[in-house]
Amino acid sequence: MKKLACAALLMFCMNAIYAQSGNLFGIVSKNYYSQVPDPNSPGQTYEQFDSATIRLGSLNPNSGFVTNLGNYTYQKAINLTGAALDPYNGTFIFIGGSDIVTFDLTTGAIVNQAALSNPLGASFFDNFRFNHSDSTMYGLARRYIPDTLTGLGTTEMFLAKANTTTGELTQFVTPSVGQGFAYAGSAIDPYEMVYYFSSGYSLVGLDLYDGSIYNQIPFGLNPGTMFDNFAYSCADTSLYGLIRQTYVSYLFDPTLGDSILVYDSTTVKLGKINPATGAISVVSPYTVAQGGYSINAGAAIDPNTMTYYYSNGTHVIGISMITGLLASSVPFSFAMGDYFNLMRNTENCYSAQARRKNGSTSVSPDADFAVSMYPNPGRDLLQVSSSQIIRSVEIAAADGKSLLSSGVDALARGIDISDLAPGMYVVKVVLQNQQTVVRKWIKN
Secondary structure (H helix, E strand, O other): OHHHHHHHHHHHHHHHHHHOOOOEEEEEEEEEEEEEEOOOOOOOEEEEEEEEEEEEEEEOOOOOEEEEOOOOOEOOOEOOOOOEEEOOOOEEEEEEOOEEEEEEOOOOOEEEEEEOEOOOOOOEEEEEEEEOOOOEEEEEEEEEEOOOOOOOOEEEEEEEEEOOOOOEEEEOOOOOOOOOOOOOOEEEEOOOOEEEEEOOOEEEEEEOOOOOEEEEEEOOOOOOEEEEEEEEEOOOOEEEEEEEEEEEEEEEEOOOOEEEEEEEEEEEEEEEEOOOOOOEEEOOOOOOEEOOOOOOOOOEEEOOOOEEEEEOOOEEEEEEOOOOOEEEEEEOEEOOOOEEEEEEOOOOOOOOOOOOOOOOOOOOOOHHHHEEEEOOOEOOEEEEEEOOOEEEEEEEEOOOOEEEEEOHHHHOOOEEOOOOOOEEEEEEEEEOOOOEEEEEEEEO
């Protein structure tokens, strides 16, 4: 009995460490080359790709330094359309070749490897994510159906969940939910039990209970603008992503005697989308970055600092989810590696619980509406109340730095904010069910 208690305590401590780490986990790849004689140029050599290894790594988003976790390597090619981080079991799951592979977050060791299988028919498994409210990995089972008569086949796609131990997929038996997906990432709302992906022109939500289409909303965008690389934030129950605007010009080419399209630049802003309407809100007041993003790297949200992280291939970039301004941009540096992909973190959505129950199609009331905060703007005292029991209130600067915290006892008389300088702040209210409500607040 004592050993069991110790083991339970150890697991609790490990989960607590993961929840407070602040680092991002992902796949570190290292390519190896050799110089070989060039048959077309005597005496010259060229660089030939020999092999590649991948490891589990940890990224410090403030310094850009990537630490390899252990010396365990995986030699096969990997599927870069999805990954799942399970903070409860301390594992990182990806697909290598045709296998589901599991890394240990502490040691970096490969603790499980199983052949991917779909009893309903051979399929790929793409765009997968871990759902914190039922500890399950969901993604898209995709297969191509050839037509021998016309030579033109069709693609079918279904929601599926994976058994990470056996590699078996459980495909939901529903009509096909589409013929493809955009490399824009995927996201899961663990409260409403909805899986989101992009068809390129629409945001598609799939019901995690039965695999059916929960909603399908066209993106409300201007021509030439894209919304992608999205990630769900449990801190404020919003779906964030990058709003990209590509600029081109036409130049006359005298050799062709006609104008040609020339790429000029791409600008990036942080945005968020309302899954119910498809309306996209621009969070960034102006362009915060140039260039695109690495579709292999993914996106991650730090709820402690309210920062959205992505990669442009050479840098890890952080954008404040409160102001939309650039919070950080640092180049990657490696102990041993060339690329850092599929970044995920442990903190966002940790301990989330489903609010919408099986069979319910209505959207549950958001706890955000149950929290009152006044006056806003305020000067001396801040009053915070809720229809639910409040566990704690924290006031932080726009960059996430904690400035004031208050327990339940102080809420009745109000929080003294007279010493705070005028400006915008972030108020985090933790409720009894562990949900965190985040609000902007202004001190005048």
